[in-house]
Amino acid sequence: MITSTTDFGTDCAPEDQEDIDPMTLVGMWTRTAALTAPPLMSLATVGLDGYPRVRHVLLSESDATAVYFHTDSRSQKAAQIAQAPRGACALAWPAAGRQLVMHGDLRVAEPEQALRSYRERSRYLQILAWRNDSDLAHRPPAERRRAWARFDAENDELDPPPTWVGYALIPREIILWRGDPDGPSRRIAFRCNDSGAWNTEVLPG
Incomplete structure (x- = not known):
């Protein structure tokens, strides 16, 4: 089955909140213990009809420039990205009082x-990348499960299928929200300017 984590990583010191590189902080917030399932991330793209579309995907990883997710190249989201390569994402950790958009x-x-x-990825998600197609989707449940079990039994080590594709979301704006049970919440916006540097603005919580 598809699993994800709600574990929060680590935060910077309060005095560094406005000056730290935001992508460093994204990595800190989303990085959890080894072998922990990846975080679940809402992803919005522009539909072919111009209306927004949103769904949840697993955040694969992040680095100094982007966050990454993966999907099937035949999916609707892949077609939407090809037409309008812009998107938005959000992650929330309610128990920790943190949100990232x-x-x-x-x-x-x-x-x-x-x-x-x-x-x-887990074995389940590796198989899903191979077997999540229109043909299997239209079969009766019992037949789908038999086809899944047969594929699992016949394949030991799996490489990604030709339809496996990854995307990098390169942010132009990052907003980090911190809750405070003893006082007002706080939002800090980081906006990338034309030179690639980050401008910081503290917003009402």
């Missing part, structure tokens, strides 16, 4: 990043 530009991830992400 960002929007920016989307591009196809490098093949080696996509391969690494596939190999880090």
Whole structure:
């Protein structure tokens, strides 16, 4: 089954909240213990009809420039990204009082990043990437399960299917929200300017 984590990573010191590189902080917030399932991230794209579309995907990883997710190249989201390569995402940790939202530009991830992400996925998700197609979707439930079990039994080590594709969301704006049970919440917006530097603005919580 598809699993994700609600575990929060770590935060910076309060005095560094406005000056830290926001992508460093994104990595800190989303990085959890080894072998922990990846965080669940809401992802919004622009539909082919111009209306927004939103769904949840697993956050594969992040680095100094982007956050990454993976999908099937035949999916609706892939077609939407090809037409309008812009998106937004959000992650929330209610128990920790943290929320992260960002929007920016989307591009196809490098093949080696996509391969690494596939190999880090659970066995279930690796099989799903191969068997999640229209043909299987239209079969009766029992037949779908038999086909799944047969594929699992016949394949030991799996490489990603040709339809496996990764995307990088390169943020233009990142907003970090921190709750406070003893006082007002706080939001800090980081906006990337034309030179690639981050401008910081403290917003009402």
